[in-house]
Amino acid sequence: MRHLFIIFSLLTLLCFNTEISAQQKKVLMQGTVIDKQDKVTIPGVTIMAGTPLVPVGITNGNGEFSVSVNEGSTLVFKYIGYLNATHKFDGKLKFNVIMSMSVNSLKETVVVGYQKKTKEVSTGSSVIITGKEIQDVPVGNIMELIQGKVPGVNIQNNNGSPGMRGSINVRGLSNTNVTGSGSQAFLTPTSPLFVIDGVPVDDNSGYSYGFDQAGPGISPLSMIPQEDIERIEVLKDAQATSLYGSRGAYGVFLITTKRGNSKVPVIQYTSNYFVNTPPRLRDVIGGREERMSRINQIMANDTSFYHGLNLVNITPFLSDSLNAYYNNSTDWQSKFYRQTFNQTHNVNISGGDQTFNYKVNTGYYDEKGIVENTGFTRYSMNMNMQYEPSNKFKLFASVNNSLANNSKGSGSGLLQNGIAKGGSASSLLPAPSLFSSTNSLLSALETNDENKTVSVTANVELQYEFFEGLRASSTFNYAYVTGTTDTFLPGYLNNGFNEVTAYNDRKNTAYNRNLLSYNKSINEKHNFSAYVFNEINMTDFRADMIKQKRTPSDQVQGPLGADYFNSLGGTLNNITDFRSVAFAGSFSYNYDTKYVLDLSYRIDGSSTNGPDAGYSKNPSIGLRWNFNKEAWLVKKDWLEYASLRLTAGRNIVPTGTIFDVYGRYIANGSYNQNPTVGLDLKLVPNTGLTPTETTQYNAGLDLGFLKGKIGLVFDTYYKQVDNQLREKNLANHNAFAKVNTNETSLVNYGYELAVNFRPLSENSKLSWTIGINGAINKDVLTALPNGARELVDPGGDTDQQIFRRLGMNSLSNYLLNNTGVYANNSNVPVDPLTGLRYRTGGNAADQTYFRAGDPIWTDVNGDYVLDNNDYVVVGNGQPRMTGGFTSYLAYKNFSLNMNFSFTFDRDIMNNALAADFQRYADPAYTGKGDFNGLVPLDRYDVWTQPGDMAVYPFPLDFTRYARYRPFRFDQTLFMEDGSYLKFNNATFAYNIDRKLTKRWGMTSVRLYVSANNIHTWSNYSGPDPELVSAMGRDNSGGYPNRRSYNFGINVQF
Template sequence: MNKNSIGKKWCCYLMALSLYSPFCFSNPHSYETNPELKGSRDKGKGVCVFTAQQQQQQITGTVTDQNGMVMPGVTVVVPGTTNSTITDANGQFSITAEEGAVLVFSFMGYKDVTVTVTGSRIVNVTLQEDATALQEVTVNAGYYTVKDKERTGSIAKITSKDIEKQPVSNVLAAMQGRMAGVDIIQDGGTAGGGFQIKIRGVNSLRADGNSPLYIIDGVPYSSETIGYSQTTTGMATPTSPLNSINPSDIESIEVLKDADATAIYGSRGANGVVLITTKKGKAGKTKFSLNSLTGVGKVARFLELMNTEQYLAMRRQAYVNDGIANYPANAYDVNGTWDQSRYTDWQKELIGGTAEITDIQFGVSGGSAQMQYLLSGSRRKETTVIPGDFDYNRTAVHFNMNHTSDDSKFKVSFSGGYTLQDNKQPATDLTKLSRTLAPNAPALYDVNGDLNWENNTFQNPLASLNSFSTVDTKDLFTNAILTYSVLPNLEIKTNFGYTNVKNHEQRLIPSTVSNPAQNITSANSQMYDNFTERNSVLFEPQLNWKKKFAKSTLDVLVGGTAQKQITERMYAQAGGVASNALITNLASASIKLILASDITEYKYQAFFGRINYNYKEKYILNATGRRDGSSRFGPGKQFATFGALGAAWIFSNENILKQSKILSFGKLRMSYGATGNDQIGDYQFLNTYSTTSLNYQGIVGLEPTRLYNPDYGWESSTKIEAALEAGFLNDRIFLTGAWYRNRSSNQLVGIPLPGTTGFTTLNANLAATVENKGIEVTLRTVNFSMKDFKWTTNFNISAARNKLVAFPGLSGSTFANTYVVGEPTSIIKVYEFTGVNPQTGLYEVADLNGDGIINAIGDRQKTMDLTPKYFGGFQNQFQYRDWQLDFLFQFVKQQVSNYTPNVSAGYNVNQSTTMLNAWQQIGDSAPYQMYTTGANSAAATAFSRYASSDAMIVDGSYIRLKNIALIYALPLGLKGINCKLSLQGQNVLTFTHYKGGDPEFRYTNYLPPLRVFTAGIQLNF
């Protein structure tokens, strides 16, 4: 038998087997699926067709990065098929593939790895980071997302990797020093306190008109203060609204800065937009996480104050200078009533305690390709450095669910969070007293352990701690996004949002704050009570059409916004309780006074659109617009239109540069547009009335408090920017430089009125214009990137200039002594200090107008700018095998007000040790005037002018080790369990010439931000 006949025999034999094989129905070359072959069989032709079936095998393995750390979420796919999987929490995968098939491993920010399946059933893969892939990172721009390399606007971003390394309770603290153009200042060291944030300067002349817009998962979150200063006196500011957001629940924070990025938010984007995206569930096996940290906080810097010997010498010399021979009876510190050898460091005694911090968090997540979920919860507690039982507690729950239909056309995403905050803080901040109390003041407690009043000669500072403020906040946040793909290029999306905030504040002033010898009873106790509830409902339908052509892409977005916000407030004062134990019960008070009660409604609607055109991935044009309507303005002024145009040229994609070995990426971008501002509060254009203290025949009347102005309209802000982005050496060096100019006009301020009208001002638009311009530079470098060691550096610096360009009628307005055209809006007017007169020993200031008289109107005219000249951050990240080290230096170049106890040296108030170098006798050349007890009126007047002079404006520049984190991945050797240990520090070390305390914190009479150290453990299983 020849070879051909043998081949035909085996071919027909195998064909016969294939006809009865269960695989024949899936074989594309079988008779049942190939009509041509089927017909051949039916005709009885001798046709034999056979396709070899490759044996399927189960491939398993582990994916790690170049540091040996397992990588969950890595996609493993067989190209050209639907066969794919992702790695689990331990970086492990399992997939079925034929021998000879190709597996592609991919993960954002890493180079793809291709592996051919051989005889081995175990495939372990290591992924290397790809700097160029950073350009492919998707950036959240609010209503749309865009690749970082293709954005035409200015957007700064930090991720959970940066946030989780900081032991902070407020998301704004996590942003400090990490974003160019974003200036953030913490308002104090009180737990739960507020922050100030300015994005590219101050646009509005109103202090409350410069807050950015906060968006959480697509839902606006009001930044308006919900408290009253009367009920939160002990705090530097009322509780920050953003304390309701647990930083560990955040996936990323993007800050939109220029017109191109913010104009789509119209009237709400004038001061920038902060987009907060919470964490979402990811497909894969169910994963659990448990994080726990504990730490301590202390005041980082104390003032150098006089000791007892120095203090008493100052006091005695003051009496000599004032010509007083005998010490007054109430001069207890120097007349022998108090022990003159006693010394207490009151800063350590009153604010030198240790705040304790505990934080525990748990999470569970997982799901399939169609549905993913995440549930997390946290509990945080912080005590204070001030003596007493004061603390801040926060309990938070976060949930997210995503679902995709089998055909991938319908998607739904739901996010929700509920936060409980309970904050109890002293109603009196002891910081100022700790710096001014005489160092030989008596002990706080007597021999029996009771508060010491030293025979009624001492006002014990601890008694004031019996008065405290409580803030109880409940915050509910929900968001649902429904998306449906009508056509391959057309998508309908609807965003629903609901937020509810309930805030209850009380400030209690019991009779126990006073010396018992004064016989003050509980009938004299007082309580201030404030309850605020805010509800907001949002509905946003959107339509997105995207079409790819041969050489270009067109992306069109249209949508609308409808929002309604209702705020209810009641502010009451009560007193006359039978016992201090009942002071928190409003019903037990015999005296009740409703100080304020109102319900306000805010309605907002808008239509917005975006057109983005990308040609050859080189030339990009982005146009956005919004038609806004707000109930806060009068009839005919409620609607306004805002828009912007952005353009980008990715010149590195030009043929001449594509093959460059040095330049890996290059882009020029520009934008111009206008945004608006309606942050003016509700009903500001209407006539308003309030109850009067006068009554007629027992009937309380109403009196007008505001005049009606139907022409009250929008503030507007025009913005222009030009920027260059460049990457070198495969983006191992990436540089961005931007120049911008923002001009805000049509300012919403009070126009002064003649007193004969019965009103001092009229709320109206003024043709005043404020300009902010500056430059921003960011630099990222990959210094080393090896298997066991990696080092990256991030640097940013911003230099800004603020100026009042125009203010018609300024000289005749109430702002005449506040602003100067051509100068920054942050200036203060001061006297020009000329020194201490060697003959009189008194401070002197210049007679600027030369009229021979020193007064504020004519001579307090020198301007000092308190705007930071530049600020930024310098971050380094190191990885060595299982170790990670991350530290951030924050720096600011600025001038600030120096510390002063508000009285001249010589009063019964402790002073800085710098005051030891004071004038003593005629002919002395000294920086400080002679001591005085206040009896010398000339010395008191001289000090008052000195305190309001340029001598009090000093260099407040600093470099601060803002954050440091050391993380170690503990090799447990237990399958499925990962453990990380961490040490973290915040406000660790400060380098500055400033002697007035903390150079960042400009309120010297309040508790400064604390230095915090924590230790933590993180388990994933």
């Protein structure tokens, strides 16, 4: 049939031929446009011909075209992001055109300050990631895949919980505040601002970070299916982010979803099937071996043989080995961790042309966590359309809807302490059942935790051009996110009293921007553009929670009939109602795209600005010199592009709440049996509060050599973060206890480098792209409240204090300096005056003299007593160097893509290992705490007998343990180098031959297998150097990162 059609058309052509041969001979040229790398067809490619070039056609949804042109004319194929392809007439009427992606990153368009321009004339520092790079590995949150791709963006996937995300820092630390202490110490997240299709989304609210907060903990980014992402643009410096001013100080990620661009509707179906496996779990000693290990420890190390014998005999789980309750070898970890099978489906329907286009993306993502009773399911439907009947008018509208369900089991998003506790229980305890198990296991398995997040975003943008050059546009968008949590803890897990928790929050964001822009070009040399806009943002957030205890029975889960006396409920204190308004202006000038000047100025006011602080003023300036266009370089063939950039500017992020500024009234008990309202005396109002302010200087160099074979981007920056909000205690003779002030400052400075290579020639069948990037960042603390030079935050349960000193890195550890293990008693230092050995301090009952096998801790003050005076400032939990490299290989229909990322020079506190050693402190389990299992110690260099030069102290001396705590957390022994190189993921893809797929009625079929989180190379002795808190502490309670293996299929109709 098809052949018939072709023959028929050819015949027709011939007929035409004869008719108009007198004038100009027209020919019908047909073919398909194919992407060089991916071997997929490209729809919507504009075909031009003639002089001057005029559009003659466009490829259809299958990438096919058919145009009638004068014989002998040359066709030019144009498509955004691709190099123009030219086809000279060679007599053939049917041919394929291969277009390759533009590697000249200078011609990419970037969106800076809501205006599109080419990179060539933008002065700021920005990096673009195309949607293609993040398609083949199914993830709940796309940020996981950006790791190691953008220099200067430090992404640590330290939360494996499905649907949640790890930490993101652009150009180092932006806030040094730490909430909580010890094992609960968390660095305040300073994630960049995400602008999704023009809608700003703030991902820094506590709820989205997921720790110790109520609510589902789903990041707003997890609500976007990765298949719908067209590209992500990362803006790093002050000039690029200047016009996202009111929240752009931590960097801006612009996420653009797909648009329709094919006259014939294109239907793309993507499906992934993947298996998640838990990482290698901890080795444990099981059953009889554990019992014998405990007995041997007691017999060998107790104060006397008979005391030891007695201790064993009075401890049932040691002596009564035939008792069914203790005669076990339970593998607890296998009860918690599992392998899961998951799938995703996504259908993308799009079509249209420049005048009218539309897209509908429907997705389903289902991932079950590797921890029992956790998981993430997302249903999404994202739509957008654009209508541009003429050059004068343009309307863009989008609606994104997502619904996500997740379960956090018994933990919070970030921590799974219940599981960490249960998973490390003694193997002697019986396997879980209602009557015999530890509660943490059952509560992890049986707690009914249902979380739902619904997100609806609507966006409308109108543009009108009054006359050429002057354009007005208005954007209005509204986002509504609501999260609910229903948790039921059955009575049999909670001492007979069940607990119902219901939580719901809602967040409304309305955003409006009105912009007037004017472009003018004089003699095509002097190009001006200027615009002004105003911006209004309104956000309110409110969370309510009830906790009902003691419902009538485990079957009655409703709040009815609950014990009102023990039940709680109300609105949580993180309620916010935030407004901000901004006015901004921008002016750009470039001379022949050679010299570029950008100026912008912005004033911001927000409801968390103190009335005495007024509006904040944020200027920025950018310069660019494309010096390859200078006469003396323009003829050099080897140099494709070369430019220098220099920017400076200031940005803000509002911090704090309106209560910090104006104080708060609270219900204050009752007086004369009348309820009263009084001032909250915890926090004194500070009407001078200002937003956190970031001042940044950036210098960049872009170079391209040998027609895209080598591309290089180098940036160096100096970023100063001032006015950080910090709580300050007031002297206790004041009525108020605390005040929030903006007195902390820090500076980050560093270098970023990204290099791209295409080592093989353009004509090679094998195409290979290598990208390498890295960034070095150093942070320096420059101001502390009250003019203090140093501050120490308390160490909490782990005694790990946080030390800050001006001029040093912002967050240091404050630890005992461990220099080894005393090999013999004679190595212990002796006070020359008193003749006493070095000892621990404290009450007489807590003292013990050091001896062989004990850790050597430096006696900093030289008083032969180990106490609080012997801490040293050491280490830095923030990585100094991060980056990654990628390799993309394509040969015919096959392609192989590999991604690596690395983090170097970071100090991690290995609390997990310390806790493992601490398990030996109480072999007869006489004390409080958890009845933990034992881990084998043979892979560690442990002191066992006099003369051993060991790294780790003797772990079995349990009688003295509490007095000298050899495995305390606050020592340098557990501060390890957290550098790692990670093989993030690899994808092997195959495009089925188009001839074959055509027969099936499909335009293209792509099959791929991928693996994620493949391997981490590291010297770190803990399980995963990445799975540590942003403070650099390895808490064994974290949610481990899964390893996944995926099979995916991508079909286009």
